[in-house]
Amino acid sequence: MAIEVLYSVISPESGVQKIKGARSPDMGGSPPNPNGSHQKPPEAPPHTPVFTPFTPSPAKRLNTLENKTIYLVDTGYGGSYRFMQQLEIWLKAHLPSVKTIRKRKTGHVFSDDTTDLWEEVKAKGHAVILGVAG
Numbered sequence: 001m002a003i004e005v006l007y008s009v010i011s012p013e014s015g016v017q018k019i020k021g022a023r024s025p026d027m028g029g030s031p032p033n034p035n036g037s038h039q040k041p042p043e044a045p046p047h048t049p050v051f052t053p054f055t056p057s058p059a060k061r062l063n064t065l066e067n068k069t070i071y072l073v074d075t076g077y078g079g080s081y082r083f084m085q086q087l088e089i090w091l092k093a094h095l096p097s098v099k100t101i102r103k104r105k106t107g108h109v110f111s112d113d114t115t116d117l118w119e120e121v122k123a124k125g126h127a128v129i130l131g132v133a134g
Helices: 004-012 081-092 116-124
Strands: 071-072 097-105 128-130
Touching: 004 116, 071 116, 081 097, 081 128, 097 116
Parallel strands: 071 097, 071 128
Antiparallel strands: none
């Protein structure tokens, strides 16, 4: 069935109208000039990127969490507060030497518009667990 449909769409007998004395309609390409010959498309200007994408590299992995300060950052998304609470309880039970600091990210849930918290983490913390939950 698909071959029949394809054939009827691309075949000349499928109803492509030809004006008497004119050449057959083309499938794509540049439009003809008034004299019937095809013109070459103009050269495209060289591409100048407006934005240069980059891939951020992950932070270096800590050898151990023992005696480190870990920030547990709640994004404000539904359930993230409770998730960070439970994670803090787990860390205290399984890694008692780890100091945890639970904070809620300021600003919008889905954008990186927080600077004050990140500066604090850089100054006082060793790692961050950013939680979303849901």
